[in-house]
Amino acid sequence: MICKNCGNEYDEINFDVCPFCLTAPILETSNIKNDKSDTNENSDTLETQSEINSLEQPTEQNDINYEEVNIFDCLDLSVRAKNVLLRNRITTVADLITYYDNGKFEATRGAGKKTIDEINMFISELLKGNVSIAKEKELPPTSIPQRIIEGIENGDLQNIHINRLYDLSNRTYNTLATNNLTSILELALFLQENSVDDLRRAGSVAKKEIYDILSNYLNGNYNEDNTSFKKNAIEEYFNEEKINASRNYNVVLRRAKHDTLQEIGDEIKLSRERVRQIEAKFIRKYFRTVEYIVQPIIEKDGYFKLNDLSDYFSDEDNRLVAQHILKQDGKYEYLSFADCIVESKEKESTSSKILQLVIGFIGDGIDIDDCYEELDESFKQEGFFFMGQDELLSLFEEYNFKVYGSYVAPKSVSYTQLCRLVLNEYFPNGLKTTQDNNAICEDLDNLRKIVKEKYGEELPAGNRALTARLADNFIIRDRGKIITKENVQIDLTVLNKIKEEIDDYEVDNVYYSELYAKNEGLLSLTSNIDNYYFLHGVLMLYYPYEYEYHRDYLIRRRVDGQVISNAERINNFILEQKRPVSKDEIKKAFPGFSDIMIELIFEQEPNLFRWDYHMYSSTDLIIIDEYEKKELENNLKVLLERNGIVSDKKLYSVIKTNMPLMLERNNIDNAVPLFYYVAKLFKESLDYRRPNLVKKGLIENCKYTMKELSLYLLGYPDFISYDRYQALIEEMMWTPVSASMTFFCIEEDYIRTSNDIYVKNDLFNLSADVIQSIKTSLDKMMQDNKYLPLINIVDYSDFPEIEYEWNYFLLESIIRKYIPTYTLVAPDYKDRRYQKNIIIDSALGIDSYSQLIAHILKSEGYSSISEGKLSSFLAIRGLARMVIPKELAQSKYFKFKDETYTIY
Numbered sequence: 001m002i003c004k005n006c007g008n009e010y011d012e013i014n015f016d017v018c019p020f021c022l023t024a025p026i027l028e029t030s031n032i033k034n035d036k037s038d039t040n041e042n043s044d045t046l047e048t049q050s051e052i053n054s055l056e057q058p059t060e061q062n063d064i065n066y067e068e069v070n071i072f073d074c075l076d077l078s079v080r081a082k083n084v085l086l087r088n089r090i091t092t093v094a095d096l097i098t099y100y101d102n103g104k105f106e107a108t109r110g111a112g113k114k115t116i117d118e119i120n121m122f123i124s125e126l127l128k129g130n131v132s133i134a135k136e137k138e139l140p141p142t143s144i145p146q147r148i149i150e151g152i153e154n155g156d157l158q159n160i161h162i163n164r165l166y167d168l169s170n171r172t173y174n175t176l177a178t179n180n181l182t183s184i185l186e187l188a189l190f191l192q193e194n195s196v197d198d199l200r201r202a203g204s205v206a207k208k209e210i211y212d213i214l215s216n217y218l219n220g221n222y223n224e225d226n227t228s229f230k231k232n233a234i235e236e237y238f239n240e241e242k243i244n245a246s247r248n249y250n251v252v253l254r255r256a257k258h259d260t261l262q263e264i265g266d267e268i269k270l271s272r273e274r275v276r277q278i279e280a281k282f283i284r285k286y287f288r289t290v291e292y293i294v295q296p297i298i299e300k301d302g303y304f305k306l307n308d309l310s311d312y313f314s315d316e317d318n319r320l321v322a323q324h325i326l327k328q329d330g331k332y333e334y335l336s337f338a339d340c341i342v343e344s345k346e347k348e349s350t351s352s353k354i355l356q357l358v359i360g361f362i363g364d365g366i367d368i369d370d371c372y373e374e375l376d377e378s379f380k381q382e383g384f385f386f387m388g389q390d391e392l393l394s395l396f397e398e399y400n401f402k403v404y405g406s407y408v409a410p411k412s413v414s415y416t417q418l419c420r421l422v423l424n425e426y427f428p429n430g431l432k433t434t435q436d437n438n439a440i441c442e443d444l445d446n447l448r449k450i451v452k453e454k455y456g457e458e459l460p461a462g463n464r465a466l467t468a469r470l471a472d473n474f475i476i477r478d479r480g481k482i483i484t485k486e487n488v489q490i491d492l493t494v495l496n497k498i499k500e501e502i503d504d505y506e507v508d509n510v511y512y513s514e515l516y517a518k519n520e521g522l523l524s525l526t527s528n529i530d531n532y533y534f535l536h537g538v539l540m541l542y543y544p545y546e547y548e549y550h551r552d553y554l555i556r557r558r559v560d561g562q563v564i565s566n567a568e569r570i571n572n573f574i575l576e577q578k579r580p581v582s583k584d585e586i587k588k589a590f591p592g593f594s595d596i597m598i599e600l601i602f603e604q605e606p607n608l609f610r611w612d613y614h615m616y617s618s619t620d621l622i623i624i625d626e627y628e629k630k631e632l633e634n635n636l637k638v639l640l641e642r643n644g645i646v647s648d649k650k651l652y653s654v655i656k657t658n659m660p661l662m663l664e665r666n667n668i669d670n671a672v673p674l675f676y677y678v679a680k681l682f683k684e685s686l687d688y689r690r691p692n693l694v695k696k697g698l699i700e701n702c703k704y705t706m707k708e709l710s711l712y713l714l715g716y717p718d719f720i721s722y723d724r725y726q727a728l729i730e731e732m733m734w735t736p737v738s739a740s741m742t743f744f745c746i747e748e749d750y751i752r753t754s755n756d757i758y759v760k761n762d763l764f765n766l767s768a769d770v771i772q773s774i775k776t777s778l779d780k781m782m783q784d785n786k787y788l789p790l791i792n793i794v795d796y797s798d799f800p801e802i803e804y805e806w807n808y809f810l811l812e813s814i815i816r817k818y819i820p821t822y823t824l825v826a827p828d829y830k831d832r833r834y835q836k837n838i839i840i841d842s843a844l845g846i847d848s849y850s851q852l853i854a855h856i857l858k859s860e861g862y863s864s865i866s867e868g869k870l871s872s873f874l875a876i877r878g879l880a881r882m883v884i885p886k887e888l889a890q891s892k893y894f895k896f897k898d899e900t901y902t903i904y
Helices: 036-042 049-056 079-087 093-101 113-128 144-153 170-178 184-193 204-218 227-243 247-256 261-268 272-301 306-311 316-328 350-362 368-381 389-398 415-426 439-455 463-473 492-504 512-526 532-542 566-577 583-589 595-604 626-641 648-658 660-665 671-681 706-714 722-732 736-749 768-782 808-818 849-859 867-876
Strands: 332-335 340-343 402-404 407-409 475-478 481-483 509-511 547-549 553-556 608-612 615-618 645-647 686-689 692-695 719-721 750-752 757-760 787-789 822-825 838-841 864-866 894-897 900-903
Touching (some): 079 113, 079 204, 093 113, 144 204, 170 272, 184 204, 227 272, 247 316, 272 316, 316 332, 332 350, 350 368, 368 389, 368 671, 368 736, 407 415, 415 463, 492 512, 492 595, 509 512, 566 583, 566 595, 566 615, 583 595, 626 645, 645 648, 645 706, 671 686, 671 692, 706 736, 719 722, 768 808, 768 838, 822 849, 849 900, 867 900
Antiparallel strands (some): 402 407, 475 481, 608 615, 645 692, 719 757, 894 900
């Protein structure tokens, strides 16, 4: 066929519009016929049929013949709207009126809401005679490529990468890549000077598809704002496969639900290898379609959360298939602990980098609550913005870290380390280790009991072996008594004074009893050291290599007549390197220095400070003059004026604005080194505990934990609003993750009564009658249930009236406090927004989610179950949402191997 618009010849069988100018075939006659039965349906825009008729026939007032007015002559229509109309074979204003009058307009191909609204407005103005028609006929560009080039050059169109062409087949994609055509503009420029026949490795199908793609581009199908079209078009591919009961689709769906190749093959009578081939072919076919969704987001954020696929797929099966495609294709790396994908790296995987960062941070073991702020900062610096608290806990589970409460280690720790954790919390004043009116039995028995209950570890049965091991690893507190370093309270200036006394002694042998007698009054005022045994232990803790320690006395060590200070040695080492150094570098330079020893030196010495986690520096390396020190102090005073507390991030934000040159000069590019430098520089007026600097003595007997500071700033309230707490977090510039962990600690002292409100434990009271009535209502609900997810309770009409409005958070609190006959278990997933608890009868003796699932499976006759079937099993019963909680595979009640859970 020869196009009557541009004169080019084309095959009307393969192309429904001219591929050169995008003009539909012009019919010989274009009589306008009105179907009166459709008139009422379109009455919202065209008020009467006479208005339409008045447009069809030229009159004195309306002397324009709309049969002859080309769509391109309508100046009030955008290029996008004109292209959409031409794509639907609407070439004149008369065609548009007929098309609109026949009620087809809402089904216009390639028309998004914005385009439909624009054409509706055009017709409305057309009825009023307010449209502008070109006096001299505007001819469309001579070809599709020329339109694209001109549209991109004048800014009407946006050049896009071919990755954004979601409906481009893999074959055509490879053809374009082979010809080094990576964008729409490059393709249009090529076709302006060449024919599709000049493309290397381009078959007839690819040639036709290229022009279809260019037409879709002109129609706006690939625009960022055409989201609704994009979602509908992409899901339609999967819907078609699903409706047609495609074998390939069903295979991939079952694989997405974790069915094994063997299970699927046995059912559809195919070999495992054939099933694998079907799966691989389907993934290849649709990968680029799904990639179209995620690639722009990954380019922007660096990752894509797979749960976000629900925004694009309303059908759950389609979402699972899309998720499986992304997991299996090699272009992306799936991080199971974060349930997200990132672009695959050639040299080292992202999961490996994250694991190495965490292992380096944790070392042999660490209290994660005390240092998560710094770990979170490290994640952000490395670009791992998807790593939050829940993702970190999942990583611990996946890589078999040992988690003991808030203490985390990469492998099992010695029982002495577990004892240290218990002594910190339960024996702040020390633990008796020698016979004294049978006190040894009570203290050690309590220690054994707590370690067993909290960490599941057995301590040695023999007291002698246990006490000998403890004595070697802890600090002497008194005769036959030990204490941890965390519970030692000492003013370091006082300890330095005592050290100076030792160094000034005329003899080298110095007795602890004499030292204590001279300083008893000062020690009683500034520390918890109340005997010379304790003083002996503290000196050994802070100065392990300066002196030679014996039972009753110490001997000074001298080199060339001078007493050597380890702090001075480390400071000189740092100055020699002319940069911050790592802990490993210090250990290599000074063999025998332990982690605790290094930490104490940097905590004690005024000129040594932490630069970053496991990185250390000296104040002597900081280039700052007296004027800048005064300016830094004034900024700090202003920040502390409001409530006496300032966070590291808030401090850094202000100093970065007010003193940028000082930071740049000293290579301080984050909050950590500035925080510790300021803490040491103004140590006389500050207390500190990361992430907060506090006016010295602001709160009495306070360790300045996040929990203590939060409650202080909230005014130690009887009622806490989580929304108000969130406002405080924003004001203080505390990180969301740190704030979330802190609130979990605060919750221990409060009862949750709703999504937002918490009431102090001792203020929440219910009468015995009310409690019994609640229990009776629960008993009725549990009569026919072995378990009951709290979220499934929506009707509270059987519960008694109380001063609080009923909801599942309130019911959870009441069960925990008042109704011991029922136990609540939940997956190990910390997110206060969601209710995950499940009610079970306490008589079952079940105390964990994993144990409950194992019990339910056994009671229904399962000894093993595939991953796919378990996922469905849990979802149907309301025991899990879309994924299997990872703790099941790590628990002692299951063994997970070859995509199958075996129940123990």
